[in-house]
Amino acid sequence: xxxxxxxxxxxxxxxxxxxxxxxxxxxxxLSVYWYQQSLDQGLQFLIQYxxxxxxxxxxxxxxxxxxxxxDLHSELNLSSLELGxxxxxxxxxxVGGGLITLFFGPGTRLTVL
Amino acid sequence: xxxxKQNSPSLSVQEGRIxxxxxxxxxxxxxxxxxxxxxxxxxxxxxxSISSIKDKNEDGRFxxxxxxxxxxxxxxxxxxxxxxxxxxxxxxxxNYGGATNKLIFGTGTLLAVQP
Numbered sequence: 001x002x003x004x005x006x007x008x009x010x011x012x013x014x015x016x017x018x019x020x021x022x023x024x025x026x027x028x029x030l031s032v033y034w035y036q037q038s039l040d041q042g043l044q045f046l047i048q049y050x051x052x053x054x055x056x057x058x059x060x061x062x063x064x065x066x067x068x069x070x071d072l073h074s075e076l077n078l079s080s081l082e083l084g085x086x087x088x089x090x091x092x093x094x095v096g097g098g099l100i101t102l103f104f105g106p107g108t109r110l111t112v113l
Numbered sequence: 114x115x116x117x118k119q120n121s122p123s124l125s126v127q128e129g130r131i132x133x134x135x136x137x138x139x140x141x142x143x144x145x146x147x148x149x150x151x152x153x154x155x156x157x158x159x160x161x162s163i164s165s166i167k168d169k170n171e172d173g174r175f176x177x178x179x180x181x182x183x184x185x186x187x188x189x190x191x192x193x194x195x196x197x198x199x200x201x202x203x204x205x206x207x208n209y210g211g212a213t214n215k216l217i218f219g220t221g222t223l224l225a226v227q228p
Contacts, residue, residue, distance in 0.1 A: 002156065033215065042119075042220035043157070043202065056215050090156055100206055101147065102216055104156030 003027065004105035006091050012111045018079040021108045025072055025093030031055070032074040033102060034066055037088040049074055050096050081112045116140045117205050119219035127227050132190040134222050136203030139184065143205040147216065148177060148188045151200045160201075161188070193226045200224070 003026035013019055025032050034046040036059075045058035049068035060066075063081075068074045078085060088109050092102035118137045126132045134148075144165040149157035163170040163177045163186070170177050176189045190197055203219040 002158070004156070035218075042117075043204075043218040045215050045217065048215055058215065092156075100145070100216065101159055101162060103159065104149075106154075106156045 002103040002105065004091060004093050004103055006089075006105035006108050008108060009106065010109050010111075012113065013081060014113055015081055015083060017081050017112075018077065019081065019110065021076040021078070021089050021091075021110075023074045023076070023091030023093075023105060025074070025091075026103055029093035029095055029103070030072065031094045031096040031100075032068055032072070033092045033094070034060075034074070034076050035090045035092065035104075037090065037107075038084075039087075041087075043090065046076070078110070083112050086110055086112045115220075116143075117203055117217050117219040119201075119203055119222050121222050122220070123223040123225070125225045125227060126193045128195055129192045132188075132193045132197065132224055132226065134188040134190075134201050134203075134224065136186050136188075136219055137184060138186075138205050140205070140207065140217075141184070142207040143217075145206045146177070146179060146186050147204045147206075148175075149202040149204060149218075150197075151202060151221070157202055190224075193224075195226045195228050198224055198226045 005024045030051045033048045035043040046060040048056040066076045088107045090107045092104045094100045147162040148160040151157040179186045200221045204216040
Protein backbone atom coordinates (compact mmCIF):
# COMPACT_ATOMS: atom_id res chain seq x y z
CA UNK A 1 0.00 0.00 0.00
CA UNK A 2 1.62 3.22 -1.21
CA UNK A 3 -0.52 5.47 0.98
CA UNK A 4 -2.00 7.20 -2.07
CA UNK A 5 -5.73 6.69 -2.46
CA UNK A 6 -7.85 7.13 -5.55
CA UNK A 7 -11.59 7.02 -6.05
CA UNK A 8 -13.49 5.63 -7.76
CA UNK A 9 -11.73 2.44 -8.76
CA UNK A 10 -13.86 2.01 -11.87
CA UNK A 11 -15.96 4.46 -13.83
CA UNK A 12 -18.15 3.74 -16.82
CA UNK A 13 -19.75 6.62 -18.65
CA UNK A 14 -20.95 7.74 -22.06
CA UNK A 15 -19.38 9.98 -24.66
CA UNK A 16 -19.95 13.67 -24.05
CA UNK A 17 -20.20 13.28 -20.30
CA UNK A 18 -18.04 14.77 -17.57
CA UNK A 19 -16.38 12.90 -14.71
CA UNK A 20 -14.25 13.76 -11.70
CA UNK A 21 -11.45 11.56 -10.40
CA UNK A 22 -10.22 12.07 -6.87
CA UNK A 23 -6.82 11.53 -5.28
CA UNK A 24 -5.48 11.82 -1.76
CA UNK A 25 -1.68 11.94 -1.52
CA UNK A 26 0.47 10.27 1.10
CA UNK A 27 0.58 12.03 4.41
CA UNK A 28 3.17 14.79 4.22
CA UNK A 29 3.48 14.82 0.44
CA LEU A 30 2.92 18.21 -1.13
CA SER A 31 3.11 17.27 -4.82
CA VAL A 32 0.43 15.46 -6.76
CA TYR A 33 0.89 14.19 -10.29
CA TRP A 34 -1.66 12.78 -12.72
CA TYR A 35 -0.73 10.20 -15.33
CA GLN A 36 -2.74 8.49 -18.05
CA GLN A 37 -2.10 4.96 -19.26
CA SER A 38 -3.94 3.96 -22.41
CA LEU A 39 -3.96 0.46 -23.82
CA ASP A 40 -0.42 -0.67 -24.68
CA GLN A 41 0.93 2.75 -23.84
CA GLY A 42 3.36 3.89 -21.21
CA LEU A 43 2.47 6.31 -18.51
CA GLN A 44 1.80 9.74 -19.99
CA PHE A 45 2.31 12.69 -17.68
CA LEU A 46 -0.69 15.00 -17.55
CA ILE A 47 -0.18 17.60 -14.84
CA GLN A 48 1.52 18.32 -11.53
CA TYR A 49 0.42 20.37 -8.55
CA UNK A 50 2.60 21.44 -5.64
CA UNK A 51 0.99 22.73 -2.49
CA UNK A 52 -2.08 23.92 -4.32
CA UNK A 53 -0.41 25.46 -7.33
CA UNK A 54 0.01 24.08 -10.82
CA UNK A 55 3.70 23.34 -11.41
CA UNK A 56 3.97 21.49 -14.69
CA UNK A 57 1.80 20.47 -17.59
CA UNK A 58 2.33 17.54 -19.87
CA UNK A 59 0.13 16.10 -22.57
CA UNK A 60 -3.12 17.24 -21.00
CA UNK A 61 -6.04 18.00 -23.29
CA UNK A 62 -7.93 21.26 -22.96
CA UNK A 63 -11.03 19.22 -22.07
CA UNK A 64 -9.19 18.05 -18.95
CA UNK A 65 -8.47 20.14 -15.89
CA UNK A 66 -7.23 19.54 -12.39
CA UNK A 67 -6.88 21.26 -9.07
CA UNK A 68 -5.32 20.67 -5.68
CA UNK A 69 -7.24 21.74 -2.62
CA UNK A 70 -5.95 23.22 0.68
CA ASP A 71 -6.06 19.77 2.29
CA LEU A 72 -3.79 18.66 -0.59
CA HIS A 73 -6.20 16.24 -2.19
CA SER A 74 -6.55 16.64 -5.92
CA GLU A 75 -9.27 16.19 -8.51
CA LEU A 76 -8.93 15.55 -12.21
CA ASN A 77 -11.91 16.68 -14.26
CA LEU A 78 -12.50 15.15 -17.67
CA SER A 79 -15.22 16.68 -19.83
CA SER A 80 -16.78 16.12 -23.25
CA LEU A 81 -15.53 12.58 -22.99
CA GLU A 82 -14.56 10.66 -26.10
CA LEU A 83 -14.04 6.95 -26.66
CA GLY A 84 -10.29 7.55 -26.79
CA UNK A 85 -10.29 8.86 -23.24
CA UNK A 86 -10.83 5.34 -21.96
CA UNK A 87 -7.72 4.58 -19.94
CA UNK A 88 -6.23 4.05 -16.53
CA UNK A 89 -5.67 7.30 -14.69
CA UNK A 90 -3.05 7.24 -11.98
CA UNK A 91 -2.37 9.76 -9.31
CA UNK A 92 1.03 9.88 -7.66
CA UNK A 93 2.50 11.95 -4.89
CA UNK A 94 5.92 12.99 -3.69
CA VAL A 95 7.35 15.18 -0.99
CA GLY A 96 8.31 17.66 -3.67
CA GLY A 97 11.50 19.25 -4.91
CA GLY A 98 14.88 17.77 -5.67
CA LEU A 99 15.22 14.20 -6.89
CA ILE A 100 11.73 12.84 -6.98
CA THR A 101 10.38 9.41 -6.27
CA LEU A 102 6.71 9.09 -7.02
CA PHE A 103 4.34 6.89 -5.07
CA PHE A 104 1.37 5.82 -7.13
CA GLY A 105 -2.21 5.14 -6.22
CA PRO A 106 -4.09 2.10 -7.50
CA GLY A 107 -5.60 4.01 -10.40
CA THR A 108 -9.06 4.71 -11.74
CA ARG A 109 -10.14 2.74 -14.77
CA LEU A 110 -12.31 4.94 -16.97
CA THR A 111 -14.41 3.36 -19.69
CA VAL A 112 -16.20 5.63 -22.12
CA LEU A 113 -18.95 3.91 -24.11
CA UNK B 114 9.06 12.25 -29.16
CA UNK B 115 9.74 9.32 -26.85
CA UNK B 116 12.53 10.49 -24.56
CA UNK B 117 12.67 7.24 -22.62
CA LYS B 118 12.58 4.03 -24.61
CA GLN B 119 12.18 0.43 -23.65
CA ASN B 120 12.61 -1.41 -26.91
CA SER B 121 11.73 -4.86 -25.63
CA PRO B 122 8.01 -5.12 -24.96
CA SER B 123 8.44 -8.50 -23.31
CA LEU B 124 11.05 -10.82 -21.80
CA SER B 125 10.81 -14.42 -20.66
CA VAL B 126 13.33 -15.89 -18.19
CA GLN B 127 13.67 -19.14 -16.27
CA GLU B 128 13.36 -19.05 -12.51
CA GLY B 129 16.75 -18.68 -10.86
CA ARG B 130 18.39 -17.07 -13.89
CA ILE B 131 19.24 -13.41 -14.44
CA UNK B 132 16.69 -11.00 -15.90
CA UNK B 133 18.11 -7.97 -17.70
CA UNK B 134 15.76 -5.16 -18.63
CA UNK B 135 17.06 -2.32 -20.76
CA UNK B 136 16.19 1.31 -21.16
CA UNK B 137 17.56 4.09 -23.38
CA UNK B 138 17.04 7.81 -23.07
CA UNK B 139 17.70 10.74 -25.34
CA UNK B 140 17.68 13.80 -23.10
CA UNK B 141 21.11 14.57 -21.64
CA UNK B 142 19.44 16.75 -18.98
CA UNK B 143 18.07 13.69 -17.22
CA UNK B 144 19.94 13.16 -13.96
CA UNK B 145 17.81 10.74 -11.98
CA UNK B 146 16.52 7.39 -13.11
CA UNK B 147 14.06 4.98 -11.57
CA UNK B 148 12.54 1.58 -12.16
CA UNK B 149 8.96 0.81 -11.30
CA UNK B 150 7.20 -2.52 -11.22
CA UNK B 151 3.53 -2.87 -12.04
CA UNK B 152 1.19 -5.77 -11.45
CA UNK B 153 -2.18 -5.90 -13.25
CA UNK B 154 -4.91 -3.80 -11.62
CA UNK B 155 -2.40 -2.05 -9.36
CA UNK B 156 -0.47 1.19 -9.53
CA UNK B 157 3.26 1.18 -10.31
CA UNK B 158 5.49 0.47 -7.32
CA UNK B 159 8.88 2.08 -6.90
CA UNK B 160 11.69 -0.47 -7.12
CA UNK B 161 15.10 1.17 -7.30
CA SER B 162 16.69 4.42 -8.45
CA ILE B 163 20.06 5.81 -9.45
CA SER B 164 21.45 9.30 -9.62
CA SER B 165 23.61 10.36 -12.55
CA ILE B 166 26.62 10.74 -10.26
CA LYS B 167 26.68 6.95 -9.86
CA ASP B 168 26.99 4.13 -12.32
CA LYS B 169 25.57 1.36 -10.17
CA ASN B 170 23.08 0.96 -7.37
CA GLU B 171 22.23 -2.31 -5.70
CA ASP B 172 19.33 -3.34 -3.49
CA GLY B 173 19.07 -7.02 -2.71
CA ARG B 174 18.37 -8.96 -5.88
CA PHE B 175 18.00 -5.76 -7.90
CA UNK B 176 20.87 -3.79 -9.43
CA UNK B 177 20.59 -0.82 -11.74
CA UNK B 178 23.47 0.15 -14.02
CA UNK B 179 23.80 3.53 -15.67
CA UNK B 180 25.98 4.25 -18.72
CA UNK B 181 25.74 7.99 -19.24
CA UNK B 182 27.88 8.12 -22.35
CA UNK B 183 25.57 5.62 -24.04
CA UNK B 184 22.45 7.10 -22.42
CA UNK B 185 21.52 3.62 -21.34
CA UNK B 186 20.44 1.99 -18.13
CA UNK B 187 19.61 -1.55 -17.23
CA UNK B 188 17.95 -3.41 -14.39
CA UNK B 189 19.36 -6.77 -13.36
CA UNK B 190 17.33 -9.17 -11.25
CA UNK B 191 19.29 -12.08 -9.80
CA UNK B 192 18.00 -14.65 -9.15
CA UNK B 193 14.68 -14.18 -10.91
CA UNK B 194 11.59 -15.46 -9.13
CA UNK B 195 8.07 -16.14 -10.44
CA UNK B 196 6.77 -13.29 -8.24
CA UNK B 197 8.93 -10.91 -10.28
CA UNK B 198 6.60 -11.41 -13.24
CA UNK B 199 5.19 -7.94 -13.91
CA UNK B 200 5.56 -4.96 -16.20
CA UNK B 201 8.71 -2.95 -15.50
CA UNK B 202 8.82 0.74 -16.33
CA UNK B 203 11.94 2.80 -16.63
CA UNK B 204 11.56 6.49 -15.74
CA UNK B 205 13.80 9.53 -15.87
CA UNK B 206 13.71 13.05 -14.54
CA UNK B 207 15.84 16.14 -14.77
CA ASN B 208 15.94 19.76 -13.77
CA TYR B 209 14.67 21.68 -16.77
CA GLY B 210 15.80 24.97 -15.36
CA GLY B 211 12.96 25.42 -12.88
CA ALA B 212 11.94 23.94 -9.59
CA THR B 213 9.76 21.40 -11.27
CA ASN B 214 10.69 17.85 -11.92
CA LYS B 215 8.49 15.30 -13.56
CA LEU B 216 9.06 11.69 -14.37
CA ILE B 217 9.08 10.62 -17.99
CA PHE B 218 8.24 6.95 -18.36
CA GLY B 219 9.11 4.37 -20.94
CA THR B 220 6.45 2.08 -22.42
CA GLY B 221 7.33 -0.83 -20.17
CA THR B 222 8.68 -4.37 -20.52
CA LEU B 223 6.56 -7.35 -19.51
CA LEU B 224 8.76 -9.81 -17.63
CA ALA B 225 7.59 -13.40 -17.35
CA VAL B 226 9.59 -15.64 -15.02
CA GLN B 227 8.91 -19.28 -15.80
CA PRO B 228 9.00 -21.78 -12.89
